[in-house]
Amino acid sequence: MTTTTDAIPKGARELCTPTVEEAKRLAETVERVAEKTRLAAARFPETRDVVLGGSFAKGTWLPGEADIDIFVKLSPDIDEARFEEVGLKVGLEATKGYPRGKKYAQHPYTEARVEGVVVNIVPCYDVQAGQWKSAADRSPFHVELVKTRLSEAQKLDVRLLKKFMKGVGVYGAEIEKEGFSGYACEVLVLEHGSFVDVLKHFIHLKAVAPDRLLTLPDPVDERRDLAKAISNEIVARLVLAARAYLKRPTLQFFLGKTGKKRPNLQAHVIGITFTHRESSEDILWGELKRTMKHLSGHIKRAGFALARTAIASDDRRESAFLILPEVRELSAIEKRLGPSVVMEREANEFLAKNSKRAKLVWVGEAGQLQILQNRDEVRLSDFLRRMVRGEIAKMGGSPTISRAIAKNGKVIEGRPLLRAAKRKGWLSAGLNDIVSDTLGTSPG
């Protein structure tokens, strides 16, 4: 493979550099909320400090996509209940007058929209490095690391890397995506030097274990692996995208570049659509993934080979499982293996149970009973319809999702599926995904 020099395509740097105006406006907003937070914090003797975080504070935000985090550092001596109470009270007080609400990570925190910008007010314990008491305690150390160890030029590299990752669809730490976080991008640039060096690292990536492509220790806590929540598929897609980019670096990679779409295959896709109750995206996607995994297992055990599966969701009340089958119709007869004839009781039971129905009963070379019988369900769509009508509830996926499917799930394929996708953007996106090549797999 020939790789081009460190060239960044014309326009990419501009695309990834916020304007002076944006920076100034954000700085004013941050200062305003930070000041209010400090005042609110001062009312509680347990507060120790208020520090700024998020991509804005670190100087690694992309235009229009700044995160503003305000960390309220609390005494490590207080218990969890008090920790949460003080954290939320400070957050609410500081964002009074703005649309705001309670969000949940390991602990609850306050999210508010201030002058068009999302601001998070997050409590953490004021601890020494390594003495972590809550998940947020590392964050001020992350901020410090990025601010002091990355040069201004490298911060641009982080922004290029983030934009590139977004463009090729591997950015985002939520469970739906299982992709790279902003902090992972910062650590990668810190480790490899520049945007292009990060990509160069990935094109020659070596797997760290037979079932694990990537490991990425947190410099602030070496025992923590930042790649733990990144799927192998995402890493593999970054590898392929990096190879394609270094071969021919174009601005399109930063703007949104996907693999070739194969619309002809849409006619092969079978979907199960259903509505369900709302929950947080993390919980919803966890349940959807778990259920899809069980469903795939059932489909395969029934003899239908699957090519590819996908999940689509509006992230609120509607979702769909999409299946691109390799085999959508099985042979009308099936062979079943019984016990060896010398297992007398089992053999007699097998014969009593099956020989009436069988189309042929014989013994194989090993002395095992074998039968040919008519298959109950030849078509995958029939199998899925039966699953949806009730079997799905017993199959061991998420009870919430299984119950929702048993209640209102529909198996659709062909034109009805395409028509539904025309009305629903999220379904259309899923349908496009499942029939699209992975970026970087096409020749040239």
Add this chain to the structure above:
Amino acid sequence: MTTTTDAIPKGARELCTPTVEEAKRLAETVERVAEKTRLAAARFPETRDVVLGGSFAKGTWLPGEADIDIFVKLSPDIDEARFEEVGLKVGLEATKGYPRGKKYAQHPYTEARVEGVVVNIVPCYDVQAGQWKSAADRSPFHVELVKTRLSEAQKLDVRLLKKFMKGVGVYGAEIEKEGFSGYACEVLVLEHGSFVDVLKHFIHLKAVAPDRLLTLPDPVDERRDLAKAISNEIVARLVLAARAYLKRPTLQFFLGKTGKKRPNLQAHVIGITFTHRESSEDILWGELKRTMKHLSGHIKRAGFALARTAIASDDRRESAFLILPEVRELSAIEKRLGPSVVMEREANEFLAKNSKRAKLVWVGEAGQLQILQNRDEVRLSDFLRRMVRGEIAKMGGSPTISRAIAKNGKVIEGRPLLRAAKRKGWLSAGLNDIVSDTLGTSPG
């Protein structure tokens, strides 16, 4: 399972008992040839004795099916060349005036037809038990064992057992059948006491090893396993037939009883018919079996599941492989797995080679490349036609048979196959076999 008493159905004993006239006529023939053999043997100083063997000498022959063996015992001091020379010279001299020829086992011997009866004149070494020098040396010991240890009643039991085994299709030590020999029947009755006791033993048979249902040590040489050449399938069929017989013992089991025939399935059978050069049945069947095994492996690896296969032959110049497929048509698209993307060279090669042709290229959860492509051959009959046109020669079966198939093999199915079977008894028999249940698998 309820088993009836030791009842032998009416007519079975008569069926298995030669007439006094037959016995007398055979005795005269044997005496005539034995006398000539003794005279011929006397001309060679290396001959020690002439002894009678075969089912006639043992009193275990079925009406019209007597074997007459005359063993010429030779000095253990002579070499193999002289052993064969003297053996053949004695045989030819003793059968002068009758149609006769040379046959091969471990050593050549003389076979002649004397007054409608086949007589074998077989050389062996005059050794003590255990000092075996040729395969035939044990035979006089077998004769002695049966003559002295089996009562007259038990000899009838041996004949009943042989007739039963013939009737249910498990008798015959030739490689085509891989069934029970006459001597195996004698040893079984000796061991278990009677015909019915042998069957009772088989209905509760326990496997001797995970891949071996039966062992049957030769009482004359315990290291020799008489069951070694008996296939598990044959043993299993005897087990099922014994269970069916003991449940309802009818004369039909002795006259020829097979499992239910399923003529509807004949339409599913695909055959490869071909002609080949003549050879001994043992060699021919060995080659046919080996080739069918390789062919089955190739078919399965191509993705077509097989239900059952059979070989049919006229034992001279025409044979056929018969295949009852479970899957006769695969999906039009197939999925193929490539290397992990981190195996850089292999991944690049895989993509360069496949992505043009692919209908879809993506990475799976494990980071492995995957493609969907159009399948070359969807129908099993097309696959077989391509095999027959040349691939078969490379597949590693018997070169003689593979070359014969490549030269004149034909893939036929449906009506043409049924028409061919109408003209050819051996093909019709094979076609019946492959669509017939194993005896004893039907309820009641």
